[in-house]
Amino acid sequence: MSPSLDHVEHWVFDMDNTLYPAESGLMGRVQDRINAFFVRTVGMGPAEARQLQLQYLRDHGTSLSGLMLNHKVDPHAFLDEVHRVELDCLTPDPVLREGLSRLPGRRLIFTNGAAAHAERVLDALEIADLFHDVFHIEASDLIPKPDPRAFSRMIELHGVDPRRAAFFEDTEKNLKPAADIGMATVLVGAHAPASTAAFVDHRTETLPPFLNSLSLRDAA
Numbered sequence: 001m002s003p004s005l006d007h008v009e010h011w012v013f014d015m016d017n018t019l020y021p022a023e024s025g026l027m028g029r030v031q032d033r034i035n036a037f038f039v040r041t042v043g044m045g046p047a048e049a050r051q052l053q054l055q056y057l058r059d060h061g062t063s064l065s066g067l068m069l070n071h072k073v074d075p076h077a078f079l080d081e082v083h084r085v086e087l088d089c090l091t092p093d094p095v096l097r098e099g100l101s102r103l104p105g106r107r108l109i110f111t112n113g114a115a116a117h118a119e120r121v122l123d124a125l126e127i128a129d130l131f132h133d134v135f136h137i138e139a140s141d142l143i144p145k146p147d148p149r150a151f152s153r154m155i156e157l158h159g160v161d162p163r164r165a166a167f168f169e170d171t172e173k174n175l176k177p178a179a180d181i182g183m184a185t186v187l188v189g190a191h192a193p194a195s196t197a198a199f200v201d202h203r204t205e206t207l208p209p210f211l212n213s214l215s216l217r218d219a220a
Contacts, residue, residue, distance in 0.1 A: 004214070005184055005214055005215075006215055006217040007164055007184075007217075008105065008165060009165070010106050010165035011103045011105060011108070011166055012154075012160065012165055012167045012168070012178075012183070013108070013109055013131075013167075013168045014109075014169040014170060014171070014174065015121060016111065017188075017189065018169060018170045019122075019207065020090055020096075020121075020125060021206065026085065026121075030082055033082040033085065034063055034082050035053065037078060037082060038050070038053050038063070041067065042071060053066075056070075061112070062144040064078050065142070065144060079114040079116075079117070079137070080114070083114055083117035083120075090124040092124075092127075096125070096127065096207065099208050099209075099210070099214075100130045100211060102211070102212070102214075103211065103214075103216070104216055104217060106132045107131045108132060108133055108160070109131055109134040109135065109136075111134065111135070111136055112137050112145055114136055114137060115136040115137075115139070118134045119134070122134075133158060135154045135158060139153070139154075139157065140153050140154070141153070145169075146171075146176060146177050148180070151177050151181060155181075162182040162183045163182045165184070166183060166185070166186060167183045167184070167186070170188045172187055172200065175187060175200055176197075176199050179199035179201075180199070184201050185201045186200075186202040186203070186210070187202070188206070189205065190205050192204055192205055193205060
């Protein structure tokens, strides 16, 4: 049977490694720039700096939050530097576009990435016109997912009714606060089928076929 999200009017998508496959390698390019930023900023060797970056990611939701708290880093300088990567690894996917186009209601991006990064990625994928708006890390006052405050801010700013919303993410822990406020949750990625988290409603290895298989209340 086709999965049903026929109650949904607000379609909320994470962007990186969700709208495009992780296998593209784009986030690996971003990660290389994050690693270089840490080495330069904290004065550690590459291996130690990488471990610190992972610790900040676990403890604070993003590497940036840890850098701001512990090293007084300018967040805008960090975001600009780490996202300054080539996007030639991204390819427009007509099946993704078709799947997004058929969703009834409003489509939003909810990303821990920067506004400029989101704009570039959506343009590279040729789907920017399908989204009504982007809720980026700057709009969240630099508070990242999975912090519930980021979800509250997104809902308030964009008038999202969580009970009539679905959230698509590649990071499992980011779906927990969405489920807590009543959003339907979809885990995306090669790891998704193995997930046993009770707060994950649907799982798919790749997004485009899932969107095109959905049972919907009407056409977009």
